[in-house]
Amino acid sequence: MTVHRVRTICPYCGVGCGLYLLVEQGRIVGVEADPEHPVSQGGLCLKGYYGYNHVGDPRRLQTPLIRKDGMLVPATWNEALNFIAEHLIRVRRQDPDAFALIASAKGTNEDSFAAQKFARVVMGTNNVDCCARLCHAPSVAGLVPTLGSAATTNTIEEIGSVTETIFIIGSNTSECHPLVAAHVIKARERGAKLIVADPRHTEMAARADIWLRVPVGGNIPLINGIMHILMRDGLINTIRVNRMAAGFDALAANLAEWTPERVENITGVPRADLQAAAHLYGKASTAAILYAMGVTQFANGTENVLALANLAIITGHLGRSGTGLFPLRGQNNIQGTCDMGCLPDFLPGYVHVGSSQKQTRFSHVWSVKPPSKPGIRATEISEGIMQGKIRVLYVFGANPVLSGPDTGYLMKALERLDLLIVQDIFLTETARLAGVVLPAACAAEKDGTFTNTERRIQRVRMAVPPPGDARPDWRIFSELAREMGSSAFPYRSPEEIWGEIRLLIPERFGGVAYKRLNDGPGILWPCPDEAHPGTPILYSDNVFLTPSGKAQLKPVPIDPEQTSAGIVEKPDKDYPLVLTTGRRVYHYHTGTITRKEWVLNQIGPEELVEINPEDGRRKGIRNGDLIRVCTRRGLISARAWITDRVPPGTIFMTFHFWEAPVNELTGRAQDPVCGIPELKASAADIKSISSVDARMIRRQKKERYLVSLEVPVNRRNVTKGD
């Protein structure tokens, strides 16, 4: 039997590793790592190697489904598109802003572009957002005004080969971005130093030269403290800083009060460690900061990012090889989805919706003037529905019912919608509540491009045909647009969509032709013309993408009375613990895909709540006990893992399991600047429970998330769900 090898990109995290899918008789039978890939260099993690069986899973959606008499029943594409079009035309006539779209960060650039164009051109609203709202919205809000772009400044490969000091803050790199961590390990081999700031004793923290056990929410004091030490010890070249940046005096004034003693009082990080870390970072000739959700998912996430930007600017650690800022992106194409304008305030290429001058080119190409009022954010949608502003929600490749926050409130809101449209590859927890479900093709079933966390645009290739009637997302949007009478979607291939993107945003993508992507290792934007090699390093020669070309320093003051970590819902008598959330290496997000992979689900079959031995003793909880975790919003049951990975007073959970849906517990407190929810800190309590109680809670969750509805396609017609 012949086996074809199809070169493509891993569909999981933002690292964008290269792999070959091995295809035999229209079925994927294995994965090989791509030894020539510039990032993964012949390596893959277990999701990349073994997470491919979901493609041929019998539970894949194969036909559109329409809710009739309370049940989702199979329908033809004509019926489904007709039904949706009729509904949307009515909404458009009455109030276009009553429509909102949540775009996927797992689709291709072409899918994302089609999604936002559908919202803006066909529906006439900027109500389009993506899951960046839950992950790197603060990076956009914090890095665009200071540096000019929210993207990673350098290539990942430079971490392994050049960087002298690596500072990881708020990133569990080895679990969430394993192949970035592999470069960190490579750097350590050649003698680079590693500083890790994290409340949890992660694998990276265990291997660090200096581990700063900052409490949840203590980032700003920590970073300000580091800058204070650098200023105090004369490690800042003030002349250089003033030449490349504005606002240094205000920052210096703010930093004066951040003595190491004060930082130690607030965070508990020993001043000697803080000083050693500051010197290691400040004195290095090349230094990189890697950060992720431990920085952004706070109600002061934007300020956390600003503080990091300040640190990188005043030390001059930007614009050279191996030296820069790495906001590590969680999803395979979240960078691309933001680039393509799936944001309520930005058109493709980060053109602000209100900028009339730059909007002209969109009006010209689209023959319609895109709306200029910023749209609603993903985290404001449940509130918007409750207030009657949003009546139709289109969810494309996302599962907000598990990814939160405060999903209890969201589920109540979803019930009030006139119509919920979900387009996905499986009948997700969100899709089970929909009025119409559209079956989509997954990454192995379509052509297009992904943009990884280092801005590398890479070619994704179709290896197998989609199951049944499933279609690529860009095609679904195009057909729906045509059904609604629009002529703006004449596309016959992803390449034609990409052509339009190049035309609209030539300064970034003008030179990124498919034929260049087909042969090479991908191109890093900006790449304005076909002779341009792409831009591995942003801000070289310290020229920034801000209007003035200078970096902008923005001091981050916090309440001088503040004596503990800066989180909204502080622990108290009733809820004495801080619940923080994250991921594990063997599962991915809401588990829609990885929970269907035998080997991954076997390695991580259930949720384990990390609890410090001290808290375990106090609460009478032993390793492996069944416990109840509750916050002001709800309760869930799971198993306890008594471990030193978490500090006393803090517990950790993931959002992979519907059996223990942690986002029922998280709160809706938001960053006022960018709207990211504070997923990293909720006040919680834990209690040991009997297995009878645990089973009862599990049964409730099973009913709540309509788990019985997801069945293999050959059994779907005999299922009587509700």
Add this chain to the structure above:
Amino acid sequence: MPRQFIIPDKAKCLGCCTCLAACMLTHREEGAVPCPRLFLTPTAQGSVPLQCRQCDQAPCAEVCPVHAIEVQGEVVVLNEKKCVGCGICVLACPIGCIEIQAARQTAATGITLTTSILLPLTRSEQDEKKMRKIAVKCNMCYFRPEGPACVKVCPTEALRLVDEEDIRFWNLQRRQAYASSIGFQGAAE
């Protein structure tokens, strides 16, 4: 035949579990109990995967009452058909790299485990009673011409296949370093 075993490099391991997954799938395809034969062991310096050292005078083989464990050439092999799950080998192993696992047969996925690998907790005691217990240990994927699967997939090359030639080479290097430290400079021609 020269002896072989696998050693981890603790500075390189990411704790990413890719080796565990490779081990499980490789043995599943072979019809063996699909448990990982590596044990990801948490330490203060990070996790490290540990596995059987393929001892020459293997204590597990010596104590096995049904001769399910045998030294075959360079590998200590456990015959799952013979194993009665008594657990004496677990007690005998000096490095804790044999474990009794419970496995059960289900129609949908073939053999399924019911324990989490990172934290071996049983789902319920009743479940456990119904299952067949069996000892699992690393067998160097002796049936696999390409060699051990875990070594091949590790993204940081933290697992290393060591044979007697490696050991001879390292030993010679160390002796030469020692010789130079006591005044004998330069290697011999």
